[in-house]
Amino acid sequence: MLQTRDADALTAGSGLAGARMADAELDRLLAGAHHAPHAVLGAHRAEDGSGVFVRVLRPLAGAVAVLTDRGARVDLVHQSAGLFTGTLPVDEIPRYRLLVTYGEGEEAHDDGYRFLPTLGELDLHLISEGRHEELWRVLGARVRTLDGVTGTAFAVWAPNAQGVRVVGDFNGWDGVAHPMRSLGSSGVWELFVPAVGAGTRYKYEIRTRDGRLIQKADPLARATECPPATASVVHTSTYEWTDAEWMASRGGQDCRLTPMSVYEVHLPSWRPGRTYRQLAEELPAYLTDMGFTHVEFMPVMEHPFGGSWGYQVSGFYAPTARMGGPDDFRHLVNALHTAGIGVVADWVPAHFPRDDFALSRFDGEHLYEPSDPRRANHPDWGTLEFDYGRREVRNFLVANAVYWCSEFHIDALRVDAVASMLYLDYSRPEGGWAPNERGGRENLAAVAFLQELTDTVRRRVPGALTIAEESTAWPGVTRPTFDVGPDGFGGLGFDLKWNLGWMHDTLGYLERDPVHRVHHQDDMTFAMVYAYSERYLLPLSHDEVVHGKRAMVAKMPGDWWQQRANLRACLAFMWAHPGKQLLFMGQEFGQGAEFDHDAGPQWWLLDEGWPAHDDHRGVRSLVRDLNRVYAATPALWELDTSPDGFAWIDGSHAEANVLSFVRRDAEGRPLVAVCNFSPVVRTGYRVGLPEAGPWREVLNTDAVAYGGTGVRNGGVIGTEPLPWHGQARSAALTLPPLGVCWLSPASPEGDEG
Template sequence: MTPRPPSSGPDPKKSAEQTAEEKSIAKKVSAQKKSVTKKSVTKKAAKSAEKAAESVKKAAAKKAAAKKTATKKPTVKQAAAKKPAVKKPTVKQAAAKKSAPRKTTTAKKVAPTKAAEMAGGVAVSPALGAEDRDRLLSGTHHDPHAVLGAHPVPGGVAFRAFRPYARSVTVLTEELRAELHDDGAGFFSGLLPLRDVPEYRLLVTYEGAEQETEDAYRFLPALGDLDLHLIGEGRHEQLWTALGAEPMTHQGVTGTRFTVWAPNARGVQVAGTFNFWDGTGNPMRSLGSSGVWELFVPGIGEGELYKFEITRPDGSRTLRADPLARRTEAPPNTSSIVHASHYEWGDTEWLERRGTVPAHEGPFSVYEVHLPSWRPGLTYRELAEQLPAYVKDLGFTHVELMPVAEHPFGGSWGYQVTGFYAPTARLGTPDDFKYLVDALHRAGIGVLMDWVPAHFPRDDWALAEFDGRPLYEHEDPLRSAHPDWGTLEFDFGRREVRNFLVANAIYWCEEFHIDGLRVDAVASMLYLDYSREPGQWIPNVHGGRENLDAVAFLQEMNATVYRRVPGVVTIAEESTAWDGVTRATHHIGPGGFGGLGFGLKWNMGWMHDSLGYMAHEPVHRKYHH
C-alpha cells in the first residue's frame, strides 16, 4: 500500500481527458491554492473549498488508480506541502463529512529528510474485520496482539489502537508524529510508509486531557515457555513468580505483567484504577492450551488496584480478584493490589541454626495467637514491639499464628481464605508482616502458621466458579460442597489446583520465612464420607471411602516443602486414626497407603480430652480420669 498523492490539483498533461466536472473542480482547487499561498483565505473561499473537498479527493483517487493499480482508495484528508523543506505549517483542509470527522496529519517537528514522506498524511490501513471488532468489543478476543499494535503490511506499517472514549490517537516516534484515523467505536488506525516497525509511543487525547503512553500491544509475551510448560504439568514450584501481577521491566519498558489461569474463559481483560475499572481497552491474550492469559501493561506500578474481568462461557462477565495477588485491600474491599517486596531480612543467623536442628528434636512449646484479637488495634509492626518479649517471658519456643492469609469474614478467624498469597491487610502490608516474623526470629522465637488448603468460601468475586465453571472446586457437587461449613472443597485431583496449593505452602516458607505449617482440617480432606450420609458420597475406584486425590496432594506437598525448605516442620491437624500421618511417603502401611509425610500430628483428641478434664473443679477431677 502507498500513501495517496498530494492535493496539488489535476495533472495539466491529462486535462484534455478530464470531464467537464473535473475541469470545474480543477478551477476551484486552483483558486483555493492561490488563496492558501497568500495566507488570506476569505470566508467565501473557505466555504467553496469545503464544498469541493470531497470531489477533489475522488478525482485524486481516480488519477492515483490510473498510475498505480495497487494504490488503495483513500478516505482521509491531505496536508498541503508544496515545499516540505520549508518550516511553514501545513494547511488543513476541511472535513468532507461531519458524521465521520478526520483531522489532517501534519508533519510538526519532523526531520527534513522525513518531511516529504509525511507530507501526504496517513493512509488508511488494511481494514480490521468486523469479526475482530465485535470480539474486541465483547471481550472475547483470544489474541488482541495479532490485530492491535503495529504490523508490517504491503506498503508500510499498519498501526491500530483500541482506545474507548478517546477523541484521537497519535503515533509518536523520534522522527514523526502521525494522527491515526478515527474508525469509530474506539478504534483508530493508519498506514505509514515505513520499512520496519519503529519504537513508538501513543498520544491519546480524551475530553479535556492528553496521555502519552506506550502501546501495550507492541510487546512480546512477558511469560516464558518454561513457565507455561511447568504450569501445564502442574509442577511450577514458584507459581507466584509466573501468575498474578508482577512489576517488571520488559523490552526496556517498566510496567506490570498481568497473568491469570482461566481455561474456560472466552476472554479476559484487566480492569483497575488505571482504566477507571473498564477493562474493555485492555484485553489479554491467551497463551495457547495452557489456559493462561497474559498482558504487559506499561507504566503501571506498585500500589495500583486491579481485578480480572472475565467473560464466561455463556457470554456474561464477572469481575474477579487475583487468586495469586500478593497484596489486597482491607475487607470489606476486595481489590487486588500490585505489589513488590523491598524488605531486607535480618534473621540469617536464625535460619542457619534452624537448618541444622529439626524442630521436633528440640524443645517445642507453642503459643497459639490470633493476631487481630490478641491486643486489638495493633498493626504488624506494633505487634513486633510487644509479642516477642511477651512470648519469651512465658517460656514458649514458638508462636502459632492463626490463619494470616486474607479472608473477608473476620468471624471465621481466618479459616475461610480468599487471598491465599496475601497476608491480611487488616494489620498492614506484606512487608509489615515480614517485619513481625523477623522480630520474632531475632528474639529466638519460631513462627508457625495455620494453613487452610481444605476449602474456600463461595464469594462470587473470589475462587468459586472462577472462570464461569468449576475450576478450583470439584465439578461433582457431591465432592465440592463441604457439608459442615458451607464452603467449597478444592479439586485435589486437578494438577493445576494441586500446583496452586503446593506452591502456596512453599511461598509462605520461602517468602515469609515461616518455620512450619499447621495444616487445618486434614481429616475432612482424607475421607470422602466426612460428615456425609449414605448417598451423599461416591466411593473411590477401589470402593473405599479414602480420598485418594487428597492423599496424593498431602504427600506431594510435604515432600516438596521438606525438599525445598530445610528446617521447616509440617503439622497435621488430624482427629481420626488414619494410619501413617507422620510416616514417610514412600513407606507403605497396613492400609496399603504410603505415609502422608507430616513431621508432627496435632492430636485433636488429646486437646479436647485435656480441656474437658481441666474444666472440672479440682475436687471432681478424680471422677473423670
C-alpha cells in the first residue's frame, strides 16, 4: 500500500541522488549486454530507507512521469541516453503507471519492470532437466494478464548470450527499452511487456558472447509472418473445436487392427492459392469421396523456402502462414475430423536450415546443433543436424511433437529421415565422422531421443501415432522401447514404419518390360520374408515422383494403355499386400508429370475437354473402389502384422509373370488376389483356392470403367475338387492382361455384389 505524506512531497522528492544509475550499468543496458535489467530498472526501495527510486529507459521520450494509484504524479529527471530517474518519498513500492511524452503528446504505459518472472522455479527446473513436456506454455510469446495488466510474456532459451532484448512493432524495432532478464543457470531470458497483444510482430535481439548483435525469430513462436518475411507473431488461439467425439475415440484404436489408407498432400499446391479455410471446404469432401481414411500433410511447419516442400523448418511451433493463421489450420484439421478423416503430419526433427534468422548458432554459439562439424553438418541437404545429446534440445523437439498432437489435434506424426539420425556415418566419407563411445557408428543420443519421443507421445497423447521413415534395416523400429534386442538396443517404439524396401523392389519390377520380369519375380515376393519383423506402411510417396524419377504412370513400360494398366495393377497389388498404404496426390488419377510444387496436380486431365480424360478418370475410379472394398474387407487390414493374415497360393510362376496369395481376417474369412503382370490374357489359368466357394470377383483392374479391356470372371466362380497350389480345390480363371483380380467367397445365392 502507498504510504505518503502528501502529493506535494512526492513531487519535491523527485530526482534524488539515490535514483541515479551508475554509468557502467547504463552502458551495459544501452549495449544490450545486461543480464539483470529488472534489478536496475523499475521501482526499488532505497537501501538507506530514503524512499522508492524509479528508473525508466525510454530513449525516444521527451519526458517521463510516474502516476501512482493514489493519483500522485512524480516527474522523473532525464539522466542520460533516454534514462529517466526519480525518487518517491514513500515506504513501500506503490502501484504506478508511466506517463511518457513523445513530441507534444503524453501516453500512459504500465512498466514491465515492476512484475515478477512469469516462469516459476518448477518450470525452470524442468527446462534445465530437459523434461518440460509442455514447453510451449512457458517459452515463446504468451498473452497474459498480470496484476490486472494485460500484455505479452516473452521467454527464450539463450544460455550463451550476454544480453537479450525484444524488438518488434511495439518499440519501432529498437530493443533498447526492452532488455530481458536472465533467469539464472536455466539459460532462459524473460520479460513481460504490457499492452502488447496478439498480432504483434517481434524478434529477439541477442548480444553474443563475442560482442555481435544479432536478431532471431522465436524458436517457439506460435505464428510467423508469411515468407519471405521472417518475424515471429504473437498469437493466442480463440478456436472452438467441434471434434470431441473423434478425439475421444482415437485413443481406443489399435492401428494394427484398423484400416489405414493415406493420401499424401502438399497443402500449398494441392489447390494452389487456397487458404486453410478454403481447403477445409474441398479436401475433406474429396477424401471422403475417394475413400481414404487418412490424409498426410507434407510439413506444414513454417519454412523459409517453398521449394523445400516444408522439409527445412524454421518455425517448429507455427503452421506456415502461406495459407492463413494457426486457427485457420485448426479449422482444417477440425473439418477433416468431422468428416471422419485422420490427419498425419510430416515432422522433421532430423535437421534444420542455416538461415541466419532461425536456429543456426541461435545465441551466437552452437546451441541447437552440435559444436563438432562432423556431427553438425548434414552432407545431403546442406543443413544442420540437432544436438540430440543436449537435453534442452531434446526437450524442444519432444515437446514440439506433443504440441502438434495436442494443440492441433494431429493424429499421427510421420518422422522424416530417421536413418540420417541413427547413424553417425550417414552419407559421410571415411574420416568424416567420429565413432560413439562404444566405438560404433550408431548415434546413441539420437536413439535415446527417438525412444523418449515415442514413449512421451504415447503417454501424453493417447491414440496419436508415430510413423518412422527409416530406410535401413535398423532392428526394432516398431518394437517397444523396453524390449532390448540382441544388439543391446531397446526398440525405437514407433507404431509404424515406412516399408521403403517394398517400394523399391515393387517399382524395380514394374518398371521393367514384362519380358524381363521373369528374372525378377523375387522382387515382388521378397517383402513377405521380413513382413512381420516390423509393422509396416507401404508408401508410394512424393519422393518417387520428383528429381527426374518421373510420375508413377510414366515409370511403367509400354504404350499409354500398358502404362495405365501397369499402374492399375500396381495399385491393386499394393492395396492387397500386408501393410497400410500411402499414395501421393496426383497419382490417384495417373498424372503423367512429376510433382511441381508451384503448379500442383494436373486436375485439368480430368476435364471433359481433355482427350484422355476418361483414362485418368478410370484410374481415379479404381482408387476409389480399392478404398471402398479395402475398408469393407477386414481380411485386407485386420491381421496386417500377423502371419495368420497372409499366405502365398503361388508366388513362383515367374515365367507367366503371375503371382497369387490369400489374405484372411481374424475370423479366417479369405480374400484372394491373383496378379497377372504380363500383357497376355491368360484363359483357363488354374488357381488353387482356400475354400470350396462359390467365389465372386469383387475387383478387377481391367474393368472398362477403369480404362481396361473388360476381361473378367463374371458371375459365380465355381471350384472343382482338383488339388492345385497346395489347395484341395481350384478354379480355372481368365486373367486379364496386366491386371489384378480380387476374389471373395460369394453369398449362397451367388450374388456378385
